[in-house]
Amino acid sequence: MIGGHFLLFALATVARSVEIDPNGYVIYCPCMGRFGNQVDQLLGSVAFAKGLDRTLVLPPFIDFSKPGQAAMIPFEEVYQPKTLGRHLKVITMGDFKRNIAPEIWPKEKRQALCWSPRESFYQKGSPPGCFAKEGNPFGPFWDYAGVDFVSDAYYGNIEGGYDLTVSGSRKAWSSNYPPAEYPVLAFTGAPAAFPSRRKDWETQKYLRWNTKILQKARSFINQTLTRPFVGIHLRNNVDWNSVCDHINSDRTDHLFASAQCLNDAPRKGDFTRELCSPSEKTVIDAVVDQVGKIGAKSVYVTSDKDFMVLPLGEALAAYDIKVSTLKEENPHVALAILQESDHFIGNCISTFTSIVTRHRQFSYAQPRPTTFFGHVPKHDEYAPKKKIEL
Numbered sequence: 001m002i003g004g005h006f007l008l009f010a011l012a013t014v015a016r017s018v019e020i021d022p023n024g025y026v027i028y029c030p031c032m033g034r035f036g037n038q039v040d041q042l043l044g045s046v047a048f049a050k051g052l053d054r055t056l057v058l059p060p061f062i063d064f065s066k067p068g069q070a071a072m073i074p075f076e077e078v079y080q081p082k083t084l085g086r087h088l089k090v091i092t093m094g095d096f097k098r099n100i101a102p103e104i105w106p107k108e109k110r111q112a113l114c115w116s117p118r119e120s121f122y123q124k125g126s127p128p129g130c131f132a133k134e135g136n137p138f139g140p141f142w143d144y145a146g147v148d149f150v151s152d153a154y155y156g157n158i159e160g161g162y163d164l165t166v167s168g169s170r171k172a173w174s175s176n177y178p179p180a181e182y183p184v185l186a187f188t189g190a191p192a193a194f195p196s197r198r199k200d201w202e203t204q205k206y207l208r209w210n211t212k213i214l215q216k217a218r219s220f221i222n223q224t225l226t227r228p229f230v231g232i233h234l235r236n237n238v239d240w241n242s243v244c245d246h247i248n249s250d251r252t253d254h255l256f257a258s259a260q261c262l263n264d265a266p267r268k269g270d271f272t273r274e275l276c277s278p279s280e281k282t283v284i285d286a287v288v289d290q291v292g293k294i295g296a297k298s299v300y301v302t303s304d305k306d307f308m309v310l311p312l313g314e315a316l317a318a319y320d321i322k323v324s325t326l327k328e329e330n331p332h333v334a335l336a337i338l339q340e341s342d343h344f345i346g347n348c349i350s351t352f353t354s355i356v357t358r359h360r361q362f363s364y365a366q367p368r369p370t371t372f373f374g375h376v377p378k379h380d381e382y383a384p385k386k387k388i389e390l
Contacts, residue, residue, distance in 0.1 A: 018095065018099040020103060020104060021054065021055040022179060023052070023053045023055070023179050024052075024054045024055070024179035024182065024184060024185065025055045025056075025091070025096065025100065025183065025184045025185070026045070026048065026049040026052070026054045026056050026057065026184075027057035027059070027093075027096070027145065027147075027184060027185070027186050027187070028045055028057075028059060028186070028187035028188075028189065028191055029059070029132070029137070029138055029141045029142065029188055029190075030042065030059045030060075030061065030141075030190055031062065031138050031141060031188075031189055032189060032190065032194065034064060035061060035063075035331055035332075035352065036257070036350060036351030036352035036353075036354065036355060037194065037256075037351050038061055038062065039207070039351070039355050040195060040196045040351045040354065041190035041192045041194055041196070042190070042192075042207075043192065043196045043200040043201065043203045043204065044162070044190065044191070044192020044193050044194075044197065044200055045192045046084070046087065046088060046200070046203050047164070047192070047200050047203070048162050048164060048192060049089075049191075050087070050088040051164035051170060052164070052170070052174070053089075054089070054179070054185065055088075055089040055091055056088060056089065056090050056091075057090075057092075057093055057096045058075035058076070058081055058091065058092050059141075060072035060073050060074050060075055060093060060141075060144065061078055062137045064137075069140050070136055070137035070140055070141075072140070072144045074094065075092060075093065076092055076210065077210055078209070078210055078213070078332055079207045079208060079209060079210060080209070080210060080211070083206055083207070083208040084207060084208075086206060087203060087206045093144075093145060097145060097146045101146070101147075101184070104183040104184070105183055105184045107148065107150070108150055110147060110149050110184075111149060111150070111151045111182075112130040112149040112152050112153070112186055112187075112188055113153050113154075113155055113185055113186055113187045113188065114132070114152065114153075114154060114155075114187070114188045114189070115155065115156040116156040117129050117154060118130075118131065120134060121134055121135065122134060129152045130149070130152040130154075130188050132149050132152075132186075133148075138188070149186070153177075155173075155177075158173065158176065159172065161191075162191035162192060162193075163193065165199075195254050195256060195257055195258075195259060195351075196354075198259060198264060201362065202362045204355070204359050204361075204362055204363070205362040207359075209332065209336050210332075213332045213333055213336050214336060216330070216336075217333050217337045217340065218340075220326065220333070220337060221337060221340060224298075224324050225298045225300055225322075225324060226298045227297065227298075228294050228296050228297060228343070229296055229297065229298040229299060229342055230287060230290050230291055230294070230296045230298075230299045230300070230341060230343045230344075230345065231299075231300045231302075231337060231338040231340075231344045231345070231356075232283075232287060232300070232302075232338075232344070232346070233302055233334075233338060233344075233345075233346045233347060233350065233353050233356065234283065234301065234302070234303035234304075234305075234306065234307065234308060234347070235277075235303070235304060235347040235349075235350045235352065235353070236303060236304065236305050236306050237305040240276075240277065240304070241277065243255070243256070243276065243349065244273060244276035244277040244349075247271050247272065247273055247276045248271065249268060249269050249272070250268050251266065251268075251270075251271045252265070252266050252267065252268060252270075253266070254266060255276075255349055256349045256350065256351055257348070257350055257351045257353065258275075258348055258349050260348060260353070260354045260357045260358075260372075261372045261375050262348070272374060274374030275348050275349065275372070275373070275374040275375055276347070276348070276374075278347075278373035278374040280308065280311055282373055282374050283308060283312075283373055284308075284311060284312060284315045286373055287299060287315070287316070287345065288316065288319075290343050290371070291316060291319055291321060292319075293343075296319075296321065296342065296343070297321065297322075298322045298323075298324060299312065299322070299324070300323075300324050300325070300337055300341065301323060301325050302325065302326070302329070302331075302334035302335075302337075307325050309323050309325060335352070335355055338356045339360060339363075341368075342368075342369075343368075343370075343371070344356055344357075344360060344369070344370045344371075345370075345371050345373060346370065346371075347373060348372040348373070348374070348375050356370070
């Protein structure tokens, strides 16, 4: 009996050992788009939580690779929470669900936050609301988080919304949603702009891959590739064509991650179809050019459909270059490999490419070289280089 009491005491002590943040928590559904988009919005969500001095509940990444209901991949299976924790206060979804939510967030007070009320897609005649769990992946995500909402709140009246750089926004959040009354801010979507803002890009350096992903990437590089190597990302699946249909020479607002290779304010003529959906010739010319420039010994390719291994191999035959891909495609391992390449060529519009671009720009003492298919840079078009402090 004494042993049983001791076990219960020990378990209670462990449960209470998790420190509760008096400034509260931010939790959100990363429910817009695939991995590249989810990471893009994570950057802004980090800025929002940090700006309010709240702890960010690290969401799982939502995987749509298989038909049916979206799968949840725990954050810690992709990135290392400890590294991001150097930048702001974080907690994994599992720890929050088990140890924090039951203590500070009573089920009868769980409120969903959205910009403004909307009509339900399924409950015809219902009063407008957030309908946070309506549809896939929204329902599966909040079920995974163990959350059911009893009411809604709307933050559209806050000047600037989740943009805390707008004058008065931070103060409005603190007064409208004080931590004592709102210990958890639960958003139906990411409290972040899309596309991400340049000011938040440096946060990418705190996103360090899970050890298993790093080991797989480095093992592939050591066993399959010969340095120096060129890494390339091809975005050419059928769904991408519909994205590129939005490209025209008069466009002057950004599309997905286009800011990574264009000015913050694109000019007429900056956008071209080749920038979004480069032809086979454009791809081959760019790869051959960079192979020659750096004296590359191998090329690594990842793609969502056509890897172009055969035409690339034929074009590089004179250089005795091996073109390699992963035997079993894994987007996280692929990104980790691309980040380590001696030269990277990506798709300017793709948020998948932008993960690599940001890492290479901010994670090293000197930015690593990156170019984009179909892009002819202008002298004023690059992001500012890192400052050198004397």
